[in-house]
Amino acid sequence: MLPSEDRTFLSRAFPGFSDQEENQMWCVVLPGFRLPEGLTEPAADLLLRLAPGYPDIPPDMWWFSPAVCRIDGRGIPQTQVEEQYLDRTWQRWSRHLPAGAWRPGIDGLEAYLTLVRRELRAATA
Secondary structure: OOOHHHHHHHHHHOOOOEEEEEOOEEEEEEEEEEOOOOEOOOEEEEEEEEOOOOOOOOOOOEEEEOOOOEOOOOOOOOOOOEEEEOOEEEEEEOOOOOOOOOOOOOOOHHHHHHHHHHHHHHHHO
């Protein structure tokens, strides 16, 4: 299950979020996650898959449904793979935290979403 700090943050920032276990991973869906200009969608559902041991183990990668591309047609690296989770097709954004970037006991989903937003801005630059 989600730590209480994450649940409180998500309830406030994403009131329609859902979470459930699938294949030993905790899946968190943030519906209508706002995307920066320059992408083909103004918003998309964002999936975070949390490994057993989270929050001591950091999140790794994230997924969008529908798929998100640049308006100008230029490719976004490491976003070409589609995967099936929660009976839906998701576009995988393969991004990994550098060693030491995650602070167990301190960081949570709010901090991780800062990285997601930073990577989205970089994808449109």
